[in-house]
Amino acid sequence: MAVVFDKPTLLQRIAPIFQGFDGPLVFAILLLACAGLMTMYSVGFDHGSRFASHGRNMMLAAGVLFVVSQVPPQRLMALAVPMYVVGVALLLAVFLFGIQKKGAQRWLNVGVVIQPSELMKVAMPLMLAWWFQRREGQLKPLDFVVAGLLLAIPAALILKQPDLGTTLLVVASGLAVIFFAGLSWKLIIPPVLLGMVGVVTLIAMEPQWCAPDVDWRVLHEYQRQRVCTLLDPFKDPLGKGFHIIQGMIAIGSGGVWGKGFMQGTQTHLEFIPERTTDFIFAAFSEEFGLVGTLALMAAFLFLLIRGLIIAMEAPTLFSRLVAAAMTANFFVYAFVNMGMVSGILPVVGVPLPFISYGGTAMVTLGVCLGILMSVAKSKRLMQS
Incomplete structure (x- = not known):
């Protein structure tokens, strides 16, 4: 008696590749990607082909994410020393x-x-x-x-x-x-307290520290100027303080509900410098207001919480530490970018994940998300 085997469909053949993908993490990525595309369409409307390039960068990052997610944590561990x-x-x-x-x-x-x-x-x-x-x-x-x-x-x-x-x-x-x-914590608290004392001292003695003839030695001149500009951007409102001042004006002018999609005057009259890259958060806040800003922060928070959950549930110490570090990367990216645009941190050129234009940064984020997805898949596949 002959045994007949049904030929598997294309969907059945490729389904194992996607097995174990973390649904909530994918949902958070899609939310932020949509926000990034929508924002880039508005701020890049009169800025050449930035929107199309941003979409291509996202597709490239998605491909990188998919490839890296197929690499098990054990293989990543073997690659750690050579990469370093x-x-x-x-x-x-x-x-x-x-x-x-x-x-x-x-x-x-x-x-x-x-x-x-x-x-x-x-x-x-x-x-x-x-x-x-x-x-x-x-x-x-x-x-x-x-x-x-x-x-x-x-x-x-x-x-x-x-x-x-x-x-x-x-x-x-x-x-x-x-x-x-x-x-x-005994080793963490002292330097944190020392840093807080240093910041308070710097703010209190800003006129003396930021005098033209003072040499900070540990920082380059342009870095010293960025710190001094943060402390008082209105000392040079048309020069070094212009970026921070215009960012704060755009964020404040958005109000509660924002001026509306593609209606941002600070953005489209080109008052916001680097509006498609470092200062895109100011453009987003102007058009979508406090409500939109809180929604964007909630999406980032959802991604961070999901990343920490993946880290806590990871099967090995290596996986836990790597997943936690990848999640911390996203927190630092978002916090520093929003902070510098809002005038509470110096301008250091850190992009806002998924939102800011930039191919290299987008690919790096794709690698980080791929590693996080790999850790999530390893746990799910071990349980199945």
Whole structure:
């Protein structure tokens, strides 16, 4: 008696590829992607082909997300050390042979021009998670010192370029891993208190600190100017303070309900600088008001909460730390961008995830989300 096997349909053949995808995480990504496309259509309406390019960047990031999500956490762990070593080597090459543009030496020509610091946004948390996974069950204070050194080396090289924004993101992702690995609060509270005292002192002594003849030494001149501009942007309202002032005006003019889609006067009369990139949040707030801004923040909050839930439910220490670090990346991106546009943080050139224009940043976000999805899939597949 012959046995007849039904030929599986195309849908049945590709279904296993999508098995284990985290539905709530996908929903959060789609919400933010829609918000980003809608905003870019408005602010980029008279800005060439930014909307179409933004859509292509999102499609590219989605492809990267899908590919990375197929890589199991065990394979990611095996890639951690090589990625870190290659990343540090490339940063050293930038320091020695890098391409200089607009006073910054951040790029390297290897046939194509690349920015190695972007690699460290992913390699840094992977490396630290690998280190703490190896030390699981036998952690000592010295292990945290080693982790701090692993973080300090690339951070110092990136800061030297100089690139304060990327340094902040790399340090934040690394500190997230160190914190979630079990760093004692006794070691966290003193530097936090010291930092708060420093900020209060800086604000109180702003006229003395920001005098033209004062040299801060630890910061480049343009970085010092950004901090002083944050403390009092109205000292130079048509120069260094213009960005912050116009951002605050746009956010305030949106009111509760906003001026309406494509009706933002500050945006379309080109008062907002870099309205498709760093300052796109000001344009969004002007057109959609407080209600729209709160809705956007709620979407980011949903993504963060879902990421932390994935981290808590991850099956291994490495997976937990990596998922927590990827989630922390999104928090830092969103918090720093909204903060600098609102005038509560210095302008450091950090994009708003999904909303700001930029291919490199979008691909990096796709990698981070792919890693987060990989961790979520590993748990679901283990349970099935």
